[in-house]
Amino acid sequence: MDEDRRFGLPGFGPSTYGDSFADVYDDWYADLGDGDVIRALADLLPARPARVLELGVGTGRMLEALADLRRDTADDLVGIDSSPAMLDRARARLGDRATLLEGDFSRFLPAGRFDLVFAGWNTFFNLPDDDALASCLGLVSGALDDDSVFLFDAVVPRGGSADHVGVRSMTADRVVLSVSRLDTASRRITGQFVELADGAPPRLRPWSVRWWTPDEIAAAASSAGLTVAALWSDGTGAPFDESSERMVVQLRRTAPHEEASRVVS
Numbered sequence: 001m002d003e004d005r006r007f008g009l010p011g012f013g014p015s016t017y018g019d020s021f022a023d024v025y026d027d028w029y030a031d032l033g034d035g036d037v038i039r040a041l042a043d044l045l046p047a048r049p050a051r052v053l054e055l056g057v058g059t060g061r062m063l064e065a066l067a068d069l070r071r072d073t074a075d076d077l078v079g080i081d082s083s084p085a086m087l088d089r090a091r092a093r094l095g096d097r098a099t100l101l102e103g104d105f106s107r108f109l110p111a112g113r114f115d116l117v118f119a120g121w122n123t124f125f126n127l128p129d130d131d132a133l134a135s136c137l138g139l140v141s142g143a144l145d146d147d148s149v150f151l152f153d154a155v156v157p158r159g160g161s162a163d164h165v166g167v168r169s170m171t172a173d174r175v176v177l178s179v180s181r182l183d184t185a186s187r188r189i190t191g192q193f194v195e196l197a198d199g200a201p202p203r204l205r206p207w208s209v210r211w212w213t214p215d216e217i218a219a220a221a222s223s224a225g226l227t228v229a230a231l232w233s234d235g236t237g238a239p240f241d242e243s244s245e246r247m248v249v250q251l252r253r254t255a256p257h258e259e260a261s262r263v264v265s
Contacts, residue, residue: 006128007208009190014104017126018058018083020205025059025086034121036235037153037248038062041118042069044149044250050115051076053143055105055136055152056123058083060090063098078114080105106132109139117143119152125211130220133212137224141253149229150251156244157182157189157211173198187211214240217249226251 007013021028045052050073054063057079067077077098081087082105090100101110106127117140127133140150168176180191188210195203212220218228229252230237233244240247 014082018086022085038065040235049074053114053117054079055119058086060093106136117150124152141225227254
């Protein structure tokens with residue numbers, strides 16, 4: 001299947017999101033409000049030095065915050081991302097504090113096992129389709145020790161099929177419009193931020209999210225040898241219910257470890 005169909009947006013590929021947002025990501029999402037998840041990640045780690053992998057490391061924002069919380073522990077930090085532009089930002093931010101790799105984390109993960117694997121806000125659901133999501137879970141299962149955790153943070157969309165146009169930000173010489181399409185039948189949201197600045201050509205920043213329901217997560221996790229150990233509505237451990245607009249999911253291995261392939265063709 002071609003990338004256009006996988007991501008639900010013609011012209012969109014594995015590195016499109018990161019390459020489009022790298023220059024503004026830290027400014028636009030400085031107030032994302034996921035400090036609760038970062039603290040939860042730190043609480044999941046042992047007191048000893050740990051090995052940690054972030055899927056979709058982006059600019060390195062979360063990995064840096066976790067390292068700051070664990071500044072007295074010599075953790076082995078690893079990040080993977082499909083966007084060269086994002087990785088350039090992460091390398092500038094983290095220096096030699098982390099090992100950063102370019103790759104599609106539904107097809108490849110670094111060798112070895114990890115005490116913690118995590119993906120920040122919607123990053124897991126940035127993968128294009130069911131096959132990629134399931135493949136990622138299979139690789140993560142092979143990367144976890146028997147007492148390790150995979151945690152991801154994601155949105156829970158509400159409403160039926162709809163198109164939306166709104167204003168993200170506006171100044172005297174610049175406006176950013178948000179254009180999106182929500183289709184709950186296919187469980188996909190696609191969108192563009194359209195940036196119009198005086199004296200500059202328009203700038204498009206596309207994105208695509210393909211989400212699973214909690215039941216679908218549990219079923220796919222089980223097929224990958226994982227089980228849902230916790231399902232929260234935020235990083236503080238608040239219970240998830242039908243009104244939750246966010247899900248924080250913890251997955252653990254369900255059986256003793258067996259060696260698994262680390263590359264999917």
